[in-house]
Amino acid sequence: MYKVKVFVTLRESVLDPQGNAVKHSLHSMNYNEVSDVRIGKYLELSIEKSERPVEEVVKEMCERLLANVVIEDYRFEIEEAVAQ
Amino acid sequence: MKFAVIVFPGSNCDIDMYHAVKDELGCDVEYVWHDEKSLDGFDGILLPGGFSYGDYLRSGAIARFSHVMKEVIKAAEAGKPVLGVCNGFQILLEAGLLPGAMRRNESLKFICRPVQLKVENNQTMFSQGYEQDEVITIPVAHGEGNYYCDEVTLASLKENNQIVFTYHDVNPNGSLSNIAGITNKAGNVLGMMPHPERAVDELIGGADGLKLFQSIVKQWRESHVVNA
Secondary structure (H helix, E strand, C coil): CEEEEEEEEECCCCCCHHHHHHHHHHHHCCCCCCCCCCCEEEEEEEECCCCCCHHHHHHHHHHHHHCCCCCEEEEEEEEECCCC | CEEEEEECCCECCHHHHHHHHHHHHCCEEEEEECCCCCCCCCCEEEECCECHHHHCCCCCCCHHHCHHHHHHHHHHHCCCCEEEECHHHHHHHHCCCCCCEEECCCCCCCEEEEEEEEECCCCCCCCCCCCCCCEEEEEEEECCCEEECCHHHHHHHHHCCCEEEEECCCCCCCCHHHEEEEECCCCCEEEECCCHHHCCEHHHCECCCHHHHHHHHHHHHHHHCCCC
């Protein structure tokens, strides 16, 4: 069993209206050291071991559904979970 | 000519679409549930607006993998007219039938009001009833209609005259190049954020959307009915 953490964010080249709104709010609270805010999604998947390498399966799922690669980037971390 | 209105869990403009086709256009139309495995017998496919699957993950991302979408893709490849409005447009983008993607509106607000559109290309099966550069009024109602594509895709949309409608004067959502509606390269798949099915009767504020449906029927009759 694997525990997989997937992070999906808008690509650098794509304006993030939500992130911009949060950045302005932080500036209005005098956190002037903030130069950029990007808002994304965080997904946790539990994946059973199969014949296919888990990296390959996760990458495919990200490309096909979890991220829209036209506007989003993704990265993931895989941990092998110890049986309870 | 017989139309299918595809219904997903969370669609909410399906009844308006049905009404527009049945009562205002005067054509045959049936609802088709998202897990149907055939679209045989339908000549035109309509994907209505709404919040399919609650917009979970991304607008249209989950609907895109429903059974019926395999058939919608087949119909599109066979050259049948496919119209996606609002959430229907988002589903067509996710399905790869149209290029690009949707972002949240620049204002981060849900917008719901009539907007003016310019007909950028009246040489499509969806827009031949309009004059070139005609300005029409159609309502929008969306939170994610901020169209985006990369520069190469935009250049190709322009080169192939795939941009059918743009926002006139005021861009309500921040979309790239004021894009409101685009077709695929073949010209038989149209996605648009504004709702033509909500503008089919003067009684409810305007009928500028009706010509879009009439255009589809005219094209179909010319190619399918002898002595039309």
